[in-house]
Amino acid sequence: MRDYRITKYNPINRNEHGHFLIDEWTEPEQIGKAFNGVKATKSDFFVIEEKYVLSILEVLKSLSINHLRVVDLDNSYTKWSLSRSDNAWLREDEFLEVEVYEDKSVGLSEIETIIRMNLRHFLSCRLEINNKFSLRFGFDFYMYVLCNELSAEVQDKVHTIGLFVEEIEPMYLMDKCDFYIDVVKKGDEFVDDEILLKKMTRNKIKIGLGLSAEHPGNHSFKITPENSVIFIDEFQFDFDNYEYYLNCDKIYW
Template sequence: MPVFRISKYDPSLRDAGGAYTREEWTSHGDIGKVFDGAELTLAEYLVVEARYLELLDKFLGWGRVKKLKVCGMEVNDRASLQRCRGDAKQGLSEGVWLEKAEIREVARLALREVLWCRLEGQEFYVHFGYDFYMYISGVALKGEPPAVTGLFVETNCESPHGNDGS
């Protein structure tokens, strides 16, 4: 299956070993910190987060995904999880199958580092990596991947969390 790495990091700014060479924010926890002379605001963070969720929606449609299962769930911030609203947090646990709207909400929680998990189906997966990376793979993902302004979709990447999609 093809594996796509989605990030806000321009691949042209990587060194020969693949390391990103520019100092940028890498998590929700960086809100309020200064990068390249500018403070990361909540509003700026939310614009980028929305782009990730929009691209995730496009990949789910491209892969004709209806449901994905929560795998390897770890809760990093129980208080924030309790404050969250939406159907996804109701009964959210290891092994639960999520519909598309719930997938989006759990992805938001993963991007914000409230929790970590893999979202997997028989022939499709979404994995969340450190430093605001998202990995997507699926058997039906053939041709040119979808795009969203401000994000980069790299091909032939491997998820650091395995690639069996089951």
């Protein structure tokens, strides 16, 4: 599969190491600040965000994809972030109404909403179909698409919308990952130990959690007494004194 970076950043402004040389806003929290002597406005943000949404809709249309799965969801901070007064300008009614959970199948309208929520830092997730497509969001308003190929035609459409498509070395391989258990003593914030699971597979995760065939089975999650049976042949748990998290090492730089 091939990895594409789709962003507002013109590649002609990168140096030989790929570093972007122009000072631009990279997150909604920077709106209102000046860059190269020009103040970034809320309107600037919404115009660019719309380009990101339209570009992904064009990509999905070109690949005949009309739904995706929510993967590696973190919405633990969503309610808090939506309630902050300084985020009021970023809040939409549908953000309060949409139901998002791991492995949910989302159609195009919900995909649009979830893209906006990712870009506005109201939640974090990937949108994927196992071994077929992945949409990921990085730091600094970077967006990545993993698929078999983006045609020249759809790349031209994205460019017409106003974004830039760059094929990059694959950073993320759906079928390549190592699973670790992070051990945290109750009351602590830091990981005490990290245990490699030599027998764990994506398929075991999917079966154990009852995930769909379209879910890649390579996400991270908290291990509970209820789902710990997946790991019983590799690890003994002490839930009275420790908390446990499955860490899926899946990003390749």
